[in-house]
Amino acid sequence: MPRTDCHNRSMTPQMSLQSLCELYDQLSEDMDQLDIVVLGAPSVGKTALIEQYCRCHFVQKHYPTTSACVYTTAVVANNQLFEMNLIDIPVIPFSPLDYRASEAVPGSSWEELQSHATAIGTASALIFIYDITSQESFQYIKDLREQILDCYDAEGGFDIPIIVAGNKQDLQMLSHLPRRHISQIVKKTWKCPYVECSAKYNWHVGSLFNEALRAITMGNSNKEGQTRSRRIPLRAWKHCSCSIM
Numbered sequence: 001m002p003r004t005d006c007h008n009r010s011m012t013p014q015m016s017l018q019s020l021c022e023l024y025d026q027l028s029e030d031m032d033q034l035d036i037v038v039l040g041a042p043s044v045g046k047t048a049l050i051e052q053y054c055r056c057h058f059v060q061k062h063y064p065t066t067s068a069c070v071y072t073t074a075v076v077a078n079n080q081l082f083e084m085n086l087i088d089i090p091v092i093p094f095s096p097l098d099y100r101a102s103e104a105v106p107g108s109s110w111e112e113l114q115s116h117a118t119a120i121g122t123a124s125a126l127i128f129i130y131d132i133t134s135q136e137s138f139q140y141i142k143d144l145r146e147q148i149l150d151c152y153d154a155e156g157g158f159d160i161p162i163i164v165a166g167n168k169q170d171l172q173m174l175s176h177l178p179r180r181h182i183s184q185i186v187k188k189t190w191k192c193p194y195v196e197c198s199a200k201y202n203w204h205v206g207s208l209f210n211e212a213l214r215a216i217t218m219g220n221s222n223k224e225g226q227t228r229s230r231r232i233p234l235r236a237w238k239h240c241s242c243s244i245m
């Protein structure tokens with residue numbers, strides 16, 4: 001079938017890739033940036049959830065995350081394009097309950113902890129993951145939340161949205177946790193959205209990140225003209241980091 005010049009020009013793979021990259025560059029200059037930090041105890045599936053959402057594949061083997069990794073994707077909300085950075089940071093070994101963290105991230109340096117603290121303090125939203133088969137993993141996010149809120153209380157409060165997710169829903173037959181009660185606590189007492197999901201089967205993974213996006217955009221529209229990024233003073237967390245060492 002004869003092809004026009006126009007077709008020839010626009011359809012070569014190199015050209016289309018290049019023009020897509022140029023288009024993305026142009027768009028990303030105007031895009032608002034959302035930084036979402038994913039937190040939780042070791043092995044709850046933080047990396048698996050991000051990989052599933054961004055790359056549509058499930059990582060079967062557990063490779064403990066030893067340094068921060070940022071996954072970038074573009075999303076649309078309220079007819080606006082956003083650059084969404086999902087930040088996968090190594091487990092913060094702040095809690096005595098987190099016995100496995102010291103194995104996963106031996107000797108985390110002060111600088112590393114400090115940079116994780118900065119990521120948390122400047123995030124657009126935080127996603128707390130627990131494993132629905134592990135009581136300790138829920139205790140971990142409970143302690144983490146309390147510690148973060150304690151740190152920021154003195155600084156006028158913490159208003160970065162937190163979304164809580166119970167991962168490994170495919171293993172619910174093995175779960176002995178009172179999940180209905182947990183979801184009530186999270187929604188009514190913590191006033192946070194709650195999602196159960198499975199990175200393995202891609203169940204509700206999209207809903208989880210959509211909840212985060214919704215929480216951020218709702219918060220931003222309530223605070224006209226303010227973006228969530230970089231609103232929280234670092235010194236609040238510096239103070240907090242001292243107490244976790």
Ligand SMILES: Nc1nc2c(ncn2[C@@H]2O[C@H](COP(=O)(O)OP(=O)(O)OP(=O)(O)O)[C@@H](O)[C@H]2O)c(=O)[nH]1
Pocket residue numbers: 040041042043044045046047048049059060061062063064065066090091104167168169170171197198199200201
């Ligand atoms: N059955 C099941 N296994 C899962 C699911 N999500 C993750 N896993 C498994 O759980 C293990 C840990 O997953 P990771 O994503 O590496 O966990 P992580 O929270 O990033 O772990 P750290 O980086 O060490 O903190 C891996 O073997 C995954 O295959 C899930 O939804 N269902």
Ligand SMILES: [Mg+2]
Pocket residue numbers: 046047048063064065088
């Ligand atoms: Mg990981």
